[in-house]
Amino acid sequence: QKQLVESGGGLVQPGGSLSVSCEASGFSLDYYAIGWFRQAPGKERVGISCVAIDGESAYYADAVKGRFAISRDNAKNTVYLQMKSLKPEDTAVYYCARHKWSFCNSEFREDEYDIWGQGTPVTVSS
Numbered sequence: 185q186k187q188l189v190e191s192g193g194g195l196v197q198p199g200g201s202l203s204v205s206c207e208a209s210g211f212s213l214d215y216y217a218i219g220w221f222r223q224a225p226g227k228e229r230v231g232i233s234c235v236a237i238d239g240e241s242a243y244y245a246d247a248v249k250g251r252f253a254i255s256r257d258n259a260k261n262t263v264y265l266q267m268k269s270l271k272p273e274d275t276a277v278y279y280c281a282r283h284k285w286s287f288c289n290s291e292f293r294e295d296e297y298d299i300w301g302q303g304t305p306v307t308v309s310s
Contacts, residue, residue: 191304197310
């Protein structure tokens with residue numbers, strides 16, 4: 185069964201850091217770009233970052249640019265999202281998703297992603 189499983193979410197204070205992971209099973213990440221999305225309470229899900237198979241071509245939404253960093257370890261079949269300088273408005277459920285192709289872009293179109301994880305909640309609060 186092809187699936188993505190996120191982990192690492194939790195409660196963090198404003199200004200703090202947190203890293204979330206996305207592990208794939210049932211398929212190899214070697215051939216696919218991976219994206220991160222988030223859905224804040226009462227809001228629609230939005231794309232925040234994605235990384236191509238080379239691990240170098242990465243894109244970020246303006247809201248997280250300079251604070252979040254996406255990376256991948258294909259040997260571990262895992263993609264990471266390192267978050268720093270967290271703000272209360274970063275509170276959301278964070279989802280990873282498999283892109284249909286090996287590359288991605290900053291449009292973060294959900295119809296270009298075909299496998300989604302169940303999400304991991306991140307709460308930024310004092």
